[in-house]
Amino acid sequence: MRIGEIAQTTGVDVETIRYYEKTGLLPTPPRLSNGYRDYGEHHGERLTFIRHCRALDMPLAEIGRLLDFVTHPEADCGDINRLIDDHLARVRARLNSLHALEKQLAALRARCKIGHVAADCGILHELVAAAHGEACACHAANRGEAR
Structure with a gap:
């Protein structure tokens, strides 16, 4: 799916998606032969996660830490609790x-x-x-x- 499609699906602005890619919150998608980015379902799930955290007024650094826990589910959740407590x-x-x-x-x-x-x-x-x-x-x- 192209950037405009994933933006519409997730409710995240195109420029914001590009920013999240640049900062590493969103993995850079592969490119199609025509040069367009090809976003997958996992990109949409991650953008929805980020958008929800932003709605909770979480800073991007904390969201990045939470995303690390998502990608490493075996980690101790005590750090997640401390992050939310803070x-x-x-x-x-x-x-x-x-x-x-x-x-x-x-x-x-x-x-x-x-x-x-x-x-x-x-x-x-x-x-x-x-x-x-x-x-x-x-x-x-x-x-x-x-x-």
């Missing part, structure tokens, strides 16, 4: 960071009511103050302080 810890840290960001944005949004002109906008005043290094209510709200 990824889970990073996701949890990002969630905590996003919750803090949510609080900051909510505090910032509370600084302005609809119906005023931009010159009176509490949000803009807060952002300008923060740009000048002054404390802003959105950061105070994140620390549980009041202004």
Whole structure:
């Protein structure tokens, strides 16, 4: 199957497939006599695996490690568990960071009511103050302080 066909079958962009080949995540397929790449079923399975891991927000380096385990099924799966545990810890840290960001944005949004002109906008005043290094209510709200 040609690259356009496997791209459509797997939902992976043609340029991404070429990148995966270049980085070694996807083995380079043999070429037909006309020079076109000839992708097999195993390429499609591997691309689907990679796409699923990317949907889980895994970095390509970790996906490469997981693919090594796929090709070496006799290996100890403890390393797989550690890899997923590490990824889970990073996701949890990002969630905590996003919750803090949510609080900051909510505090910032509370600084302005609809119906005023931009010159009176509490949000803009807060952002300008923060740009000048002054404390802003959105950061105070994140620390549980009041202004």
